[in-house]
Amino acid sequence: MLTQLTIKNYALIDELQVSFNNGLTIITGETGAGKSILLGGLSLILGKRADLASVKDSSKKCVIEGVFDIAKYNLKTLFKTQDLDYESLTIIRREILPSGKSRAFINDTPVRLDDLQVLGAHLLDIHSQHQTLQLTNDDFQFQIIDALANNDNYLSRYISEVKTFKSLSAEIEKLHSQKAESLKELDYNLFLLKELEEAKLVDGELETLESEYETLNNIEEIKDKLGQSHQLLDNEDVGITSQLRDIKQHLSKLVNYGSQYQSIYNRIDSSLIEMDDIFTEIENLEEQLEADPNRLEVVNLKLQTLHNLMQKHVVSSETELIAIREDLASKVTETENLDAHIAEKENDKEQLKTKLVSICKTIHNNRVKVIPKLIQQLESILATLGMPNAKFSIDLKQSNIFLSNGSDVLEFLFSANKGGQFNDLKKSASGGELSRIMLAIKYILSNYTQLPTIMFDEIDTGVSGEISNKMAIIMQEMSKAMQVFTITHLPQIAAKGDHHYKVFKQDIDEVTQTQLKKLTPEERIVEIAQMLGGVDVSNSALEHAKQLLN
Known part of the structure; x- marks a missing residue:
C-alpha cells in the first residue's frame, strides 16, 4: 500500500x-x-x-x-x-x-x-474515466473472467508455448523462403560445382604446371644451351674444369711459400669442386630432357582450364578456387537437406499445436464454468446500485486461431432495461452505468485476486x-x-x-x-456540511453531516 x-x-x-x-x-x-x-x-x-x-x-x-x-x-x-x-x-x-x-x-x-x-x-491502480472505457476492451473482459476461473497458471503456460509456436512458424516460413531461393540457384550451383570438381584442383599445382609448361614448350632451346654449357665446362683443351685443374696444379707448388698461397689454392679447389657438381647436374638435366608433345598438350589444357576458372570466379589462385568449390558443395548439400529439416520443424510445430489446443480447451472450459457465476454477481451488485434491470450475456466460442490469451472469441453484451436488446457495452451503457459496472467488477476481482x-x-x-x-x-x-x-x-x-x-x-x-x-473529526464535519450546503454552513447542514458520519 x-x-x-x-x-x-x-x-x-x-x-x-x-x-x-x-x-x-x-x-x-x-x-x-x-x-x-x-x-x-x-x-x-x-x-x-x-x-x-x-x-x-x-x-x-x-x-x-x-x-x-x-x-x-x-x-x-x-x-x-x-x-x-x-x-x-x-x-x-x-x-x-x-x-x-x-x-x-x-x-x-x-x-x-x-x-x-x-x-x-x-x-497502484488509478481508476479514471479513461480506464472505465477498458470495460469495452476484450482483453480487460478476459482478465475479469480469468481471475474468477483461476486461469493464471494455464495462461502463463499458454503464453510461453504460443511464443515458441510463433517463433517456430516464423522459422518454418523462413526455411520455405530459403528453399525457394535455393532451388532457383541450385542448377547454376550444380553446374559451377561440376566444373570445379572436374578440374581436379590441387593446392599449389598451378606453379608446378607453369614450370613444367615452360620446360616442355622450350625444350630444344634448353637442350641447346645445356649442351653448350656442358662443352664449355668439359672441353679437353679450353673447358673451364680443365683450366681450373691446371690452375690448381700450378698453385699446389706454392702452398709451402706462404699462407696467402694456401688460401688462394683452397679457393680454386672449392671452385673446382663446385664446377664438377654443376657439370654433373647439367649432365643429369640433359639426360632427363625429352620432348613430349602429348604431355605438353595435357599441361597446356590444364593451365587453360585453371586460368579460365580463375577469371570466371575473379580469383588469383587455385586455393581460392578450392574454397569456392567447398562453399558450393556446402550450399548444394544444404539445399538437398532442406526438405528433411523443414519436415522435422513441421513435426515439432504439430506437436506444439496439439499441446496448445489442449491448454486452450482447459482455459475455455474454466471460463465457461465461471461465466454464470460472474453474471449472477454482476447483476446482483448492480441491482443494489440502482440498476435492477441490468442484464449481461457473455458468450465464448473457440476458434482455430491462437490469440493473445487463448483461442476464445468473446461476446460481452449488456442490456440496461427490462426487455431491452443486448448490445455492446459502449453502445448500451451510459457513463454513469459504466462507472457502476466498473466498481462492481473491481469489487468482484478484489475477492479473487490480490489487487x-x-x-x-x-x-x-x-x-x-x-x-x-x-x-x-x-x-x-x-x-x-x-x-x-x-x-x-x-x-x-x-x-x-x-x-x-x-x-x-x-x-x-x-x-x-x-x-x-x-x-480532524471536527474539520471533517465542516467539509461534509459544505459539500451538502455550500460554503455558508447552516446548522442543519452540520447536523446532517454528523448523521452521515455516524
Missing part, C-alpha cells in the same frame, strides 16, 4: 509530504483545487512520461517520491526478474531536471520507464443519493482487504471513509499553491 507521498516543485505544489494508512481514504476539494495535480504526480511514479511544462519552477529539480509497503504483495520474483533490490518498504522516485531530462529510481537504483510501469501496475492499492477518480460521476451510499459501502468492503482511495464530490461517499484529506488552494507570498491536508 502507499504509505507516504512527497511532491516537490510540481505544478502548483511547492513542497508537499503526506502519509497514508490502510482502509478507505477520501479525497475532496473544490473543482480546480488540484486533485488532478495529485493524480498527475502519482502517474509519474507509475511510469508516465514527464513534461517539463508541469514543473513549477523550471530552474529547479522536480521530485515525486512514493513509499510503498509491499510485504504482502509477493513481488520478490518480479524484483529478481527486473534485477532490482527487493525491500518490503519500496521507494519509487521520479526526478525532472531543469534540462528537461527525466530520471527514475526504485530503491535508489536507476531504472527505465518500462521497468517503472511493470512494477507500478502491481502497486494493488486502488484510487477511484470520481467513479461516482452520474450518481447521487442512495446509490452513492451503496457505492460507498462497496468501497468500504473492498478496503477491508486492500487500500482504497476515492476522489469524490458526494458527501454520502465522503462520510464513509476511514481517513479524509482535503485538496485546496492557498496564496503564499502572492503565489497560489495547492495543499493537501488530513482533516
Whole structure:
C-alpha cells in the first residue's frame, strides 16, 4: 500500500509530504483545487512520461517520491526478474531536471520507464474515466473472467508455448523462403560445382604446371644451351674444369711459400669442386630432357582450364578456387537437406499445436464454468446500485486461431432495461452505468485476486443519493482487504471513509499553491456540511453531516 507521498516543485505544489494508512481514504476539494495535480504526480511514479511544462519552477529539480509497503504483495520474483533490490518498504522516485531530462529510481537504483510501469501496475491502480472505457476492451473482459476461473497458471503456460509456436512458424516460413531461393540457384550451383570438381584442383599445382609448361614448350632451346654449357665446362683443351685443374696444379707448388698461397689454392679447389657438381647436374638435366608433345598438350589444357576458372570466379589462385568449390558443395548439400529439416520443424510445430489446443480447451472450459457465476454477481451488485434491470450475456466460442490469451472469441453484451436488446457495452451503457459496472467488477476481482492499492477518480460521476451510499459501502468492503482511495464530490461517499484529506488552494507570498491536508473529526464535519450546503454552513447542514458520519 502507499504509505507516504512527497511532491516537490510540481505544478502548483511547492513542497508537499503526506502519509497514508490502510482502509478507505477520501479525497475532496473544490473543482480546480488540484486533485488532478495529485493524480498527475502519482502517474509519474507509475511510469508516465514527464513534461517539463508541469514543473513549477523550471530552474529547479522536480521530485515525486512514493513509499510503498509491499510485504504482502509477493513481488520478490518480479524484483529478481527486473534485477532490482527487493525491500518490503519500496521507494519509487521520479526526478525532472531543469534540462528537461527525466530520471527514475526504485530503491535508489536507476531504472527505465518500462521497468517503472511493470512494477507500478502491481502497486497502484488509478481508476479514471479513461480506464472505465477498458470495460469495452476484450482483453480487460478476459482478465475479469480469468481471475474468477483461476486461469493464471494455464495462461502463463499458454503464453510461453504460443511464443515458441510463433517463433517456430516464423522459422518454418523462413526455411520455405530459403528453399525457394535455393532451388532457383541450385542448377547454376550444380553446374559451377561440376566444373570445379572436374578440374581436379590441387593446392599449389598451378606453379608446378607453369614450370613444367615452360620446360616442355622450350625444350630444344634448353637442350641447346645445356649442351653448350656442358662443352664449355668439359672441353679437353679450353673447358673451364680443365683450366681450373691446371690452375690448381700450378698453385699446389706454392702452398709451402706462404699462407696467402694456401688460401688462394683452397679457393680454386672449392671452385673446382663446385664446377664438377654443376657439370654433373647439367649432365643429369640433359639426360632427363625429352620432348613430349602429348604431355605438353595435357599441361597446356590444364593451365587453360585453371586460368579460365580463375577469371570466371575473379580469383588469383587455385586455393581460392578450392574454397569456392567447398562453399558450393556446402550450399548444394544444404539445399538437398532442406526438405528433411523443414519436415522435422513441421513435426515439432504439430506437436506444439496439439499441446496448445489442449491448454486452450482447459482455459475455455474454466471460463465457461465461471461465466454464470460472474453474471449472477454482476447483476446482483448492480441491482443494489440502482440498476435492477441490468442484464449481461457473455458468450465464448473457440476458434482455430491462437490469440493473445487463448483461442476464445468473446461476446460481452449488456442490456440496461427490462426487455431491452443486448448490445455492446459502449453502445448500451451510459457513463454513469459504466462507472457502476466498473466498481462492481473491481469489487468482484478484489475477492479473487490480490489487487494493488486502488484510487477511484470520481467513479461516482452520474450518481447521487442512495446509490452513492451503496457505492460507498462497496468501497468500504473492498478496503477491508486492500487500500482504497476515492476522489469524490458526494458527501454520502465522503462520510464513509476511514481517513479524509482535503485538496485546496492557498496564496503564499502572492503565489497560489495547492495543499493537501488530513482533516480532524471536527474539520471533517465542516467539509461534509459544505459539500451538502455550500460554503455558508447552516446548522442543519452540520447536523446532517454528523448523521452521515455516524
